[in-house]
Amino acid sequence: CSSDLMSAASIIIIICGGVAWFTYRRIKQFPIIAIQGAFQRADYQHALELLNGAGAEKLLSPLEKDRLLMKAYFMAGKKNEFLEQIAKIAHTQYKKGDPASVLEPWYYHSLRCKHTEFANAYQQALHACADEQTLQIADLAYQILLENSLHDITALDEYICKIRSADFHAGLLYYLKGKLCFHENAIEEALHAFDNALFNFETAESYLFYDDAKQYIDTYGNSSYLHYGKADVAIHTDIDMVERYRMVPKKDAK
Numbered sequence: 592c593s594s595d596l597m598s599a600a601s602i603i604i605i606i607c608g609g610v611a612w613f614t615y616r617r618i619k620q621f622p623i624i625a626i627q628g629a630f631q632r633a634d635y636q637h638a639l640e641l642l643n644g645a646g647a648e649k650l651l652s653p654l655e656k657d658r659l660l661m662k663a664y665f666m667a668g669k670k671n672e673f674l675e676q677i678a679k680i681a682h683t684q685y686k687k688g689d690p691a692s693v694l695e696p697w698y699y700h701s702l703r704c705k706h707t708e709f710a711n712a713y714q715q716a717l718h719a720c721a722d723e724q725t726l727q728i729a730d731l732a733y734q735i736l737l738e739n740s741l742h743d744i745t746a747l748d749e750y751i752c753k754i755r756s757a758d759f760h761a762g763l764l765y766y767l768k769g770k771l772c773f774h775e776n777a778i779e780e781a782l783h784a785f786d787n788a789l790f791n792f793e794t795a796e797s798y799l800f801y802d803d804a805k806q807y808i809d810t811y812g813n814s815s816y817l818h819y820g821k822a823d824v825a826i827h828t829d830i831d832m833v834e835r836y837r838m839v840p841k842k843d844a845k
Contacts, residue, residue: 622646626659635667654680654688661697674712681716691721698729699763699799702736710737728760735767744771759799762791766800769807782812789818 622641629638641647642660651659657680664673677697680690698713710733717729728750734740747768754761765788772781785804792801805818812819 622650630663630666633666635663638663639667652685652687653683654685654690654693657683658693661693677712677716681719689720691717691725695721695725695729696799699732702732703799703803705737707737724760728763732763732767735770741774742771744768744775747771757791757794759792759795759797762788762795762797763800765791766804769804773807778811782808782816786812786816786818 622644626638626641626647629635629641639660642651642656642663647656657676661673661676661680664670664676677694680693683690694713694716698710698717701710701713714729714733718726721729731742731747731750735742747764751761751764751768754764765784769781769784769788772778772784785807788804789801789808792798792804805821808816808819814820
């Protein structure tokens with residue numbers, strides 16, 4: 592009988608300990624939950640208040656906090672603070688995390704939307720913190736997508752030959768090659784390049800230029816291309832860029 596009582600007591604202690612641990616974790620994570628909720632409600636001013644509070648300082652890594660601040664400034668329409676945050680990230684020495692990996696997606700959003708001011712800010716920031724290969728590809732994309740510079744396709748092929756994995760950079764290089772080939776009326780070569788770009792974008796789960804590349808294949812290609820007529824993949828982009836840039840918070844907009 593005493594053994595049964597001890598077993599029951601042990602179970603109760605374990606359950607109470609589990610509840611206490613879960614409650615502690617929820618309390619500790621409350622600032623993060625609150626920040627996520629503010630973004631979901633488009634209450635960016637509240638998100639900024641939370642991010643600048645003590646809870647975020649303790650619970651978020653410095654790079655993650657700065658990334659969320661950059662996004663919140665952008666979404667809240669605080670342009671000057673947004674641009675200053677880009678430079679801060681680029682010139683901060685983080686113990687954990689790569690600032691270039693945070694800045695690069697925004698840079699390509701700016702190029703896609705042809706927003707020169709933002710693209711210039713991100714390009715300058717990348718030059719302060721990115722590796723040589725990332726910079727070379729970033730500058731090449733700037734020249735082709737924003738300046739409409741007609742590069743020698745062989746230069747792109749040289750970059751493509753150095754590809755060692757299916758990632759965003761590989762997809763981007765094929766996409767840029769497709770754009771140049773299409774401009775030179777080399778339609779078949781362009782479509783093959785776009786098809787390769789889509790494969791790499793899907794593998795890397797990075798869909799920034801996906802729709803544009805697929806539109807070329809659907810418009811000018813046929814069933815011989817892997818992605819022709821293929822059902823659209825689920826595309827998730829987290830940045831509301833340029834054409835929908837809000838100078839006032841969404842909840843206050845008329």
